[in-house]
Amino acid sequence: MASRWKHRPEGSTWGDWGDDDELGRINLLTPDKVLAGVREVQAGISFCLSLPLDFPGGTALNQRRYPPRLAPTEDMDGNADTFFNIHMSAMPDFGDPKYVDVWADDNVTLSLQYSTQWDSLAHVGAEFDGDGDGVEEPRYYNGYRAGTDLVGPSDDARGDGSGHRSFAHHLGLEHMAFHGVQGRGVLVDLAHHLGLDWKPVGLDTLQEAMAADGVVVEPGDMLLLHTGFATKILEWDRNPDPRRIFTTASYLDAHDESLLEWIAESQISALIADNYAVEGLLGKDRDPSRHSFLPIHHLCLFKLGVPLGELWYLHELAAWLREHDRSRFFLTAPPLRMPGIVGSPVTPIATV
Numbered sequence: 001m002a003s004r005w006k007h008r009p010e011g012s013t014w015g016d017w018g019d020d021d022e023l024g025r026i027n028l029l030t031p032d033k034v035l036a037g038v039r040e041v042q043a044g045i046s047f048c049l050s051l052p053l054d055f056p057g058g059t060a061l062n063q064r065r066y067p068p069r070l071a072p073t074e075d076m077d078g079n080a081d082t083f084f085n086i087h088m089s090a091m092p093d094f095g096d097p098k099y100v101d102v103w104a105d106d107n108v109t110l111s112l113q114y115s116t117q118w119d120s121l122a123h124v125g126a127e128f129d130g131d132g133d134g135v136e137e138p139r140y141y142n143g144y145r146a147g148t149d150l151v152g153p154s155d156d157a158r159g160d161g162s163g164h165r166s167f168a169h170h171l172g173l174e175h176m177a178f179h180g181v182q183g184r185g186v187l188v189d190l191a192h193h194l195g196l197d198w199k200p201v202g203l204d205t206l207q208e209a210m211a212a213d214g215v216v217v218e219p220g221d222m223l224l225l226h227t228g229f230a231t232k233i234l235e236w237d238r239n240p241d242p243r244r245i246f247t248t249a250s251y252l253d254a255h256d257e258s259l260l261e262w263i264a265e266s267q268i269s270a271l272i273a274d275n276y277a278v279e280g281l282l283g284k285d286r287d288p289s290r291h292s293f294l295p296i297h298h299l300c301l302f303k304l305g306v307p308l309g310e311l312w313y314l315h316e317l318a319a320w321l322r323e324h325d326r327s328r329f330f331l332t333a334p335p336l337r338m339p340g341i342v343g344s345p346v347t348p349i350a351t352v
Helices: 024-028 031-038 174-179 190-194 203-213 229-236 257-266 295-304 315-323
Strands: 046-048 069-072 084-087 102-104 106-109 117-119 126-128 137-139 182-189 222-226 270-273 308-310 328-332 343-345 349-351
Touching: 031 182, 031 328, 046 315, 182 190, 182 203, 182 315, 190 203, 190 222, 190 315, 203 257, 222 315, 229 315, 257 295, 295 308
Parallel strands: 182 222, 222 270, 270 308
Antiparallel strands: 046 349, 069 106, 084 102, 117 308, 117 343, 126 137, 182 328, 328 349
């Protein structure tokens, strides 16, 4: 029993790695699992699994997430957006025409979940009666409490006078970054079997694709689903079709209970797709009962501690693996080590 809760959700991993765990199934990326990934390297070829971070373009996919704004930093006199191609002779105090150096420096303003990303365990919680007192409270993985353990932005959240604006005090992605995200990746090529039709993928369909390609998933593996969605994002060249962006390529069927059971029982350490949310964003449903809007997010982030990767770019990797009759590779994919962040851009590298 942890200090934050008396009851944990049925089928959850809360407490399995200790009362204060903030990694979830990333704990399964042990030294042995890293070595298992390294042993998959045979050709020494690496693939970048990130979209350019200014894709998909615009805000059609999510109105709250904006394309990055890249600009030079201010110059030495405090003039904004001007420190680019600056000769040393223009530097106050230590500038001198005898120096040959020319300098550039820049800033970026970026929605952390705009493009290729990790969803942290702080991204989605749920109302849950963890105290057994009949009162549901907003909780996150391992019982961390909204408003106590996860606090929204404040002008001085650290209380040290720094003016630091902090978000999640717990479950931020800095823990995942410090642990390291390296191990064996396993790819299921749904696009090869299903094309780009917008359709749900239940357990039967997933296992049929896996069996056809001889794909085996073992505990601690990071599972990647290639649907072809990110390939279309690139083709739209920062100007996505506002309708087709929501009706292109396959997605996991979150209403297939057998699929949810398989995800739990598989003991995968991470679940990753090249589409927007791994599961389908289908809008409101007709079920009047209290339930999760995104059941796979609920299962993975809230109950199991499985981080979700979204909008990864898998086109070249999938093609190479198919050509060489393989599905496994060494995957390195740490998020930014920025304390308190709920989501993070990532530049994953697959080595085959």
